[in-house]
Amino acid sequence: MSPSVGVVIPTRGDRPHLLHAAVDAVLAQSSPRAADVVVVVDGPAQVAAVAGQLTAGGARVVANRFSPGLPGARNTGISALGTDLVAFCDDDDVWLPGKLTAQLAALEAAPGAEFAGCAIEVEYGSRRVVRLAGTDQVTKGHLTRSRMVMVHSSTFLFRRGSIWPDESAPGGQNEDWDLALRAVGRHPIAYVDRPLVRVRWGGSAYATRWADRIAGLEWMLARHPYLVTDPRGAARIYGQLAFHHAALGRRAAAWHWARRAFAARWGEPRVPIALAVALGLVPADTMLGLLHTRGHGI
Numbered sequence: 001m002s003p004s005v006g007v008v009i010p011t012r013g014d015r016p017h018l019l020h021a022a023v024d025a026v027l028a029q030s031s032p033r034a035a036d037v038v039v040v041v042d043g044p045a046q047v048a049a050v051a052g053q054l055t056a057g058g059a060r061v062v063a064n065r066f067s068p069g070l071p072g073a074r075n076t077g078i079s080a081l082g083t084d085l086v087a088f089c090d091d092d093d094v095w096l097p098g099k100l101t102a103q104l105a106a107l108e109a110a111p112g113a114e115f116a117g118c119a120i121e122v123e124y125g126s127r128r129v130v131r132l133a134g135t136d137q138v139t140k141g142h143l144t145r146s147r148m149v150m151v152h153s154s155t156f157l158f159r160r161g162s163i164w165p166d167e168s169a170p171g172g173q174n175e176d177w178d179l180a181l182r183a184v185g186r187h188p189i190a191y192v193d194r195p196l197v198r199v200r201w202g203g204s205a206y207a208t209r210w211a212d213r214i215a216g217l218e219w220m221l222a223r224h225p226y227l228v229t230d231p232r233g234a235a236r237i238y239g240q241l242a243f244h245h246a247a248l249g250r251r252a253a254a255w256h257w258a259r260r261a262f263a264a265r266w267g268e269p270r271v272p273i274a275l276a277v278a279l280g281l282v283p284a285d286t287m288l289g290l291l292h293t294r295g296h297g298i
Contacts, residue, residue: 006083010041011039011041012041013041015092019053022089022095025094028097029097029099030097032100039062040061040077041062060080071175084160085157090199093197102192103190106136112187115183115189116189117152117180119192120198121195121197122149123199127293129295131150131295133148136190136192138151141230146232151177153179155197166179168219170212173219214241221237228264235268239269243277243298245274273287
């Protein structure tokens with residue numbers, strides 16, 4: 001018998017058409033279907049309104065009872081489930097047909113595996129770009145060398161109770177990367193390298209919260225100091241810090257992190273991007289949009 005699967009969908013409640021599409025795509029999965037779908041909203045006052053948006057039914061709506069924000073919402077959803085496995089889906093993303101079936105097969109084929117992911121199709125405006133991992137298992141080495149955007153929270157499927165999002169993540173930043181790193185510390189992630197989730201960029205509440213993104217990277221470095229032992233991984237993080245500081249107009253800090261990025265890895269591509277923003281040659285959000293059209297972030 002296949003293990004039962006519960007799905008957690010956090011939502012702000014302000015984009016009902018996207019939430020409706022996300023829930024419908026989850027419920028349309030076959031062999032197996034999700035046994036329980038929990039939509040988590042910020043507070044009790046939103047429960048009735050969001051439940052009314054889901055006219056087709058098939059999902060429970062509950063209020064976040066832990067820390068405000070995404071990690072608390074996800075933990076609320078996990079605690080509301082009684083299934084063998086838990087999957088995440090953001091309210092602006094869409095599972096594609098066969099997602100659960102393929103991931104369950106990957107878990108079964110990898111003895112000891114507790115956590116599965118899959119490749120994604122990034123949608124930004126009218127463009128769609130497939131992002132593959134090039135592997136059937138993701139290791140700690142992979143996630144140290146690269147953030148691996150295709151190891152995305154909307155692809156996560158894991159054994160309930162094996163791991164929980166950390167609610168201390170500042171502004172909810174990088175809690176999914178932290179979760180994946182802790183998961184691979186236990187066992188490699190079983191990975192289906194086919195795009196089975198459509199990730200919609202452009203509507204995220206996090207994309208241009210530059211100070212939160214800086215705090216999130218600093219939090220990750222404090223929790224996972226080994227991230228800077230790989231030159232490519234260190235240069236990437238330092239380059240991101242340079243860009244975020246540049247976006248806030250902190251030119252001295254941007255130059256500081258740009259120098260550290262180049263010292264870690266000569267030719268780090270985020271350095272000239274960050275310096276262009278620091279010098280006022282291009283706005284940060286414009287540069288981020290250009291990267292998004294290619295299926296990449298900073």
